[in-house]
Amino acid sequence: MIDTTTGTGACPRCAATTVSLWDATPWCAGCEWNLDAYDPERRASEFGWAWVDRWTYRLAYRMTTRQFDRLVGRPLDDPGPATARLVTAIASMLLLGGALALAVTGVWLIVAFSFPNPSVVLGVALLGLAYALRPRFGRLDEDLTVLSRDRAPELFALVDEVAAAIGAPAPQVVGVDGDINAYAGTVGVRRRRVLCLGLPLWGSLPAQERVALLGHELGHFVNGDPRRTLLTQPAVTMLGSAADLVRPVRTVSGGGIAELVGTALANAVQWVLAGLLFGAHLLLVSVALRDSQRAEYLADELAARVAGSPAACGMLDAFLAEESIALAVRRESRAGHGPDRWRAAVAGSRSAAAERLPLLRQLSVREEASLFATHPPSGLRRRMLAGPPAHEPTVELTDERMARIDAELARDYEQVRREVSWSG
Template structure:
């Protein structure tokens, strides 16, 4: 039983499970709000492997507990990084890096002192190479994305500084702009300069106050000291993961393969145990930091903007396909007219993206919220489930906006981002248009 609307884009059908009316839109999944029929027809498979499985179990164990703790505290919690678990994780990380230092020193001594014996310099070079592979490496500024400094975008940096003051931290030294539907903060270089990565695929689809909430969330990670993002602990996780990969058993095709697997059995499980322990010590703190970053988003942009931002993150995975569709459509025409089509596709790309994402109906948002609640930590162990984050952000307030993104500021920031927007629009269209 189906009746099509006059517009021809929506219809109503009967739910095959409970008989309730199901609105149908050819752009989105058909599902029943009454019984959740077809609410999640394409659930992704979890990341394979023992380590991701352990992380998901730990995340699930901590998720509800942390949410309840945050709600009891009205969105407040102990500062991340000052408890016994964080100190233990830091000590364990130093131990891991100590092994890397021992490898480097031993390799250097074998190379320098062992020239009289043929095998020692070779062994020393191998140890030095392994130490280089395991060393902690600070991130660098990307060479393939626009990078803005204060002189390039004074009003954008003024906005970031104002949000930083509200959430209790300093601003950043550089803003890296890319086309993705994401945002992040980290440090770069040995002097740990601060960097914010700002994805236009997310920034352009956000209403004004949700942009402020986004900046508050990302700067909140600096304010609350997310230990996993630190140079020492993050480097130790990288080193242990590298060890585990190198010690993975090889297919046994002969006696030598069997011998190598037997020799590496105990070291492999020792590394695995250390990884699990480091995850156990840091995952709770990392998830708490995510909750606190959401509270920072509410402080800066308002509670309404913070929860709206989480909804917008639910549709962020659709940004990539939309940009690819634009690129492919522009590339389907060849010759001079094809060049004109590509140039036309570059102009107004971000505005068209914002218009399409802004047309997502509430029915689809509600489906995505239910999907997030169903999946929980089953796929992503690094972030608490969205429904818990929304609940905690709402419980912490309501907070009014402490930083406003008025029309004058929006116009100035858009002008400063214009060169990056044009360059990234051209890149997006070229990716598939050729």
């Protein structure tokens, strides 16, 4: 239900009536006055201090909207200034060099002196530290059900068609799981390309929005997202791992006054060092994620090129209705129904919420702004696609072909239906 304020709630900028959803701080739907308001009742604390959370939110909101203003109306294929990518890449190389130096020093301390020698202990410690700080290349999710071409030829054919249409390499692993989500990425030292489709989301989308979803996810293989490149990955993981390593852990209790004083001093030093490392980690992550958000806009653009602008916009609106999708899928699953009924139920809930969609898009700009958000707010992503040029679909998925794909996934749909039915 939409609560509309009147009287003293009138917009001081344009005198229009302010609006609110779910008791959020009111804003003006026309000129967007007060849309940037910090709403602590509806935001999870990121740092634990109200004044810091308020300041970082204001900074994130300004950075997010300025990036949108800078990108809107220009070709998204052009990455623009490379400052964020350059900083992230340099930081990654320095961190990798530091970890390698630790490893080399550790080996030297072990082999350069005869055993037994205290240097051996230090060398082993340095090797252990280098190992703990090593880059993580990721692995396949344990919940991912990997599909084969023989089992799902229609789905693989569609994936290949969409990949070719946007100029992206086809994924080497295609799988499904039970989340209301989808993702694409690379895992392992060999950097295998992985595409995962969450069946509650996939089964709830109409045909052309499924093409848009594939276009967006496969677009991550060509959009320059720093989270998915080997060169920049250390910058977003290594300092966080280092902060966890040096953070003090309570292991003993009791002891004399000298032990208590020594422990307190050691803890103080560790907390300061952990704080500095974690602060540097947050700074690098926030820099890298500016470029990551630009990459998301480009992935949306690729989705529009392959599926058509209306379908891509519809897909983004579906992300705003995640709770409605979850409720509809759970209700229909408990009634014993599969993706056909999921899709009909979700379409009904989206139709019922159509009048408040513009407000949901605006509110998302406030509520999804964060220094550490991997995606731009859904409302800004939708707004970016709504402007010219409008794209016609280059890949069309017919209802008959969609039905054949769903038939290939019938066993997986049934498993997800049971899991959803049993969930709380």
